[in-house]
Amino acid sequence: MSRKSRIDIFSHTAAEDISAVNYAATAILNKESGEVVVSVPMQSFEFQKALMQKYFNSDKFLNTKPFPKAKFKGKISNLKDINFQKEGVYHAMIDGEMTLKETTKAISEMGTITVKDGQIIIETKLKIVLADYKIAFEKGKPSTNIAKAFDVTMKIEY
Amino acid sequence: MANRKYNIKKIILLVLLLGITVGGGIAYYIFNMPHIDVQAQKADYTVSTTALVSEYLQDEKLANEKYLGNEGDSKIFVVTGTVKSMDINLNNQKTVLLQEDADKAGVMCVFMAETNAHAAEIKIGEHVSIKGIIRSGANYDEDLELYENVLLEKCDLVKE
Numbered sequence: 389m390s391r392k393s394r395i396d397i398f399s400h401t402a403a404e405d406i407s408a409v410n411y412a413a414t415a416i417l418n419k420e421s422g423e424v425v426v427s428v429p430m431q432s433f434e435f436q437k438a439l440m441q442k443y444f445n446s447d448k449f450l451n452t453k454p455f456p457k458a459k460f461k462g463k464i465s466n467l468k469d470i471n472f473q474k475e476g477v478y479h480a481m482i483d484g485e486m487t488l489k490e491t492t493k494a495i496s497e498m499g500t501i502t503v504k505d506g507q508i509i510i511e512t513k514l515k516i517v518l519a520d521y522k523i524a525f526e527k528g529k530p531s532t533n534i535a536k537a538f539d540v541t542m543k544i545e546y
Numbered sequence: 547m548a549n550r551k552y553n554i555k556k557i558i559l560l561v562l563l564l565g566i567t568v569g570g571g572i573a574y575y576i577f578n579m580p581h582i583d584v585q586a587q588k589a590d591y592t593v594s595t596t597a598l599v600s601e602y603l604q605d606e607k608l609a610n611e612k613y614l615g616n617e618g619d620s621k622i623f624v625v626t627g628t629v630k631s632m633d634i635n636l637n638n639q640k641t642v643l644l645q646e647d648a649d650k651a652g653v654m655c656v657f658m659a660e661t662n663a664h665a666a667e668i669k670i671g672e673h674v675s676i677k678g679i680i681r682s683g684a685n686y687d688e689d690l691e692l693y694e695n696v697l698l699e700k701c702d703l704v705k706e
Binding site: 389391392393394409411412414416425427429430431432434437438439441442443444445446447452453454456457459461543545 | 615616682697
């Protein structure tokens with residue numbers, strides 16, 4: 389089990405770049421089965437602008453009061469290519485599902501697993517298309533300032 | 547007569563200008579409003595870790611309804627309990643887990659750059675009070691196969 393994580397989200401539009409960081413996820417990695425689970429407390433995302441943080445948490449966006457956690461649940465599909473006992477950088481295919489608010493979507497991403505000094509570090513990048521999770525903006529300021537997709541970068545140290 | 551007309555025009559122009567300045571100022575403030583200063587706020591609740599954790603484990607939905615804010619403006623707690631463990635996260639923030647032996651979960655308190663030095667004074671097994679803003683509650687997570695702790699952030703040690 390790990391509580392050493394960093395999750396970055398980033399969106400880019402002509403109007404504004406928006407980024408936020410979260411260091412509060414809880415994650416597990418089962419080295420035998422390749423199972424990976426990451427639970428993310430959504431109110432821990434820290435934005436540069438307090439206003440953006442408010443929008444992010446509001447019921448117009450991620451509605452974090454009734455849905456305070458997001459979850460990724462997946463499996464490393466090429467487990468045979470990774471030797472957790474031997475130092476090195478391995479490419480990993482991770483198949484699983486992401487739950488945001490009430491919607492669960494299948495995702496499949498490439499990541500790297502670094503084994504060094506007795507530590508295992510998983511890093512992955514993924515794209516979250518807001519409409520996939522029924523996150524839609526009405527017209528107005530946030531809709532023009534926030535892109536339709538977010539880039540998510542995840543780093544977990546086990 | 548012409549003079550009066552000129553004066554009215556002048557007044558309207560002035561009012562308009564004032565409106566734009568004040569309106570613009572408010573818009574600027576809202577757009578750049580500062581983050582909440584948790585430690586400067588009065589605590590909404592003072593509780594023991596056992597009480598807060600058991601409230602969440604009994605009815606998570608109800609507790610979220612009571613403690614989490616609509617826009618992330620959640621409740622501020624002073625939580626008292628026994629220090630079970632301490633660590634540091636990837637943002638170099640000290641973390642202190644308050645949990646009693648008999649409880650299934652505890653309260654994870656994340657300090658800040660400004661308060662990290664106070665966390666360094668804390669020792670495992672000590673009984674302390676910590677103030678912070680709640681981000682999420684305790685629950686049993688079937689996928690993680692473990693109990694998740696209540697999470698408080700922007701924490702500082704409360705001196706008795």
